[in-house]
Amino acid sequence: MSASILVVSGSLRKGSFNSHLARQAVARAPHGVTARLSDAPRGLPYYDGDLDTDSPPSEVAAWRESIAQSSALLFVTPTYNHALPGGLKNALDWASRPFGAHCLIGKRVAVLGCSPGTSGSKQGVAYLRTILPFLGMTLVGEEVALPQIADKVNLETGWVNDDIDALLRETMRLLAE
Numbered sequence: 001m002s003a004s005i006l007v008v009s010g011s012l013r014k015g016s017f018n019s020h021l022a023r024q025a026v027a028r029a030p031h032g033v034t035a036r037l038s039d040a041p042r043g044l045p046y047y048d049g050d051l052d053t054d055s056p057p058s059e060v061a062a063w064r065e066s067i068a069q070s071s072a073l074l075f076v077t078p079t080y081n082h083a084l085p086g087g088l089k090n091a092l093d094w095a096s097r098p099f100g101a102h103c104l105i106g107k108r109v110a111v112l113g114c115s116p117g118t119s120g121s122k123q124g125v126a127y128l129r130t131i132l133p134f135l136g137m138t139l140v141g142e143e144v145a146l147p148q149i150a151d152k153v154n155l156e157t158g159w160v161n162d163d164i165d166a167l168l169r170e171t172m173r174l175l176a177e
């Protein structure tokens with residue numbers, strides 16, 4: 001499969017810093033590599049084993065198919081109460097079934113996070129990096145948590161500082177390998 005990267009933000013709000021980084025990552029995919037933004041966490045029902053049949057809800061089927069069509073994923077997420085936002089966790093729960101034969105297995109994956117405060121979303125990033133190998137994914141890149149993000153990006157113009165520009169390019173390059 002030629003490299004195709006699916007980028008997922010853990011934040012749903014319009015003014016999200018993490019979604020901003022997700023969009024900027026897509027824009028920095030290496031030449032010839034397909035990168036797409038997914039808003040799957042927004043549309044999915046809560047995971048329910050009774051709905052997880054051979055004919056799951058259409059949003060679930062589409063989310064799983066978008067992963068199956070990708071060679072790698074990038075998650076960019078805030079931390080909510082020292083853990084993952086519920087929507088992103090729910091999306092992962094749907095993606096992780098059927099057990100042992102799901103769409104995440106064998107995919108390359110990287111995790112970034114940022115916050116306007118001092119933590120940089122460190123807890124959410126660390127938590128996600130802990131569970132992804134358990135789901136059969138191959139982590140690439142380092143643990144990245146970007147604090148005081150409001151000083152480093154501009155949501156209106158799309159600007160990111162030079163360090164973040166380099167980080168996003170390198171992350172997308174690693175995912176495309």
Ligand SMILES: Cc1cc2nc3c(=O)[nH]c(=O)nc-3n(C[C@H](O)[C@H](O)[C@H](O)COP(=O)(O)O)c2cc1C
Pocket residue numbers: 011012013015016017018019077078079080081082083114115116117118119120121
């Ligand atoms: C429900 C909730 C819980 C949060 N918990 C934490 C937290 O545990 N640690 C932290 O540093 N920031 C926490 N924050 C602040 C987020 O880091 C901040 O709102 C951030 O901007 C969210 O990311 P976004 O800009 O991509 O939406 C929390 C925010 C919300 C809404």
